[in-house]
Amino acid sequence: MRAIFLDKDGTLVEDIPYNVNPSLLEFTWQAGQALQILQQLGYALIVVTNQSGVAKGLFTETALQPIHNRLCERLAQYGVTLAGFYYCPHSPDGTVARYATACTCRKPMPGMLLRAAHEHGIDLSQSWMIGDILNDVEAGRRAGCRTVLIDNGNETEWKMSPLRTPDLTAQNLYEAATLIAREHAGRQGQAPAGGELAAP
Numbered sequence: 001m002r003a004i005f006l007d008k009d010g011t012l013v014e015d016i017p018y019n020v021n022p023s024l025l026e027f028t029w030q031a032g033q034a035l036q037i038l039q040q041l042g043y044a045l046i047v048v049t050n051q052s053g054v055a056k057g058l059f060t061e062t063a064l065q066p067i068h069n070r071l072c073e074r075l076a077q078y079g080v081t082l083a084g085f086y087y088c089p090h091s092p093d094g095t096v097a098r099y100a101t102a103c104t105c106r107k108p109m110p111g112m113l114l115r116a117a118h119e120h121g122i123d124l125s126q127s128w129m130i131g132d133i134l135n136d137v138e139a140g141r142r143a144g145c146r147t148v149l150i151d152n153g154n155e156t157e158w159k160m161s162p163l164r165t166p167d168l169t170a171q172n173l174y175e176a177a178t179l180i181a182r183e184h185a186g187r188q189g190q191a192p193a194g195g196e197l198a199a200p
């Protein structure tokens with residue numbers, strides 16, 4: 001099984017910092033269609049999102065459930081199903097003691113991707129991470145995935161390193177999906193002509 005790991009805020013939905021109000025969720029441009037394309041290519045779709053608002057005491061883990069539900073409802077309108085929704089509730093700057101920790105799941109660390117791979121039997125080398133900041137790219141690379149950076153202005157620091165260099169760059173999630181689809185088509189075009197001929 002291969003997967004697309006998706007950042008949520010700024011990639012799949014418009015970025016509203018620390019939002020847990022499901023009625024404010026809005027897909028980025030053509031995000032539903034983008035996930036349709038990726039699902040048709042045979043990818044499991046898995047959200048991996050940093051939610052440090054939990055550690056900062058802005059909302060509880062329970063408050064993320066309606067967000068997940070709403071996402072699933074909206075995606076169902078496109079015939080799209082999420083295979084997983086993973087979040088990191090931690091932050092080293094948190095104020096809620098039990099979450100105020102340096103963890104291995106907060107992107108740029110790859111913990112959420114590794115856990116998802118384990119739980120869903122995913123081949124990380126056949127998988128992609130798509131996100132709108134370089135921490136997403138780094139998490140993807142650390143997990144052994146290829147990566148797409150959505151270059152939409154949300155990355156502001158541009159601290160580059162080999163681990164933070166994306167394989168592809170796109171303007172939005174829809175373009176990212178079309179680039180991955182094109183990559184598939186290219187691979188099929190180059191595939192050696194194996195197979196068996198039918199008897200004449």
Ligand SMILES: [Mg+2]
Binds near residue numbers: 007
């Ligand atoms: Mg983001």
Ligand SMILES: [Zn+2]
Binds near residue numbers: 089104
């Ligand atoms: Zn964490």
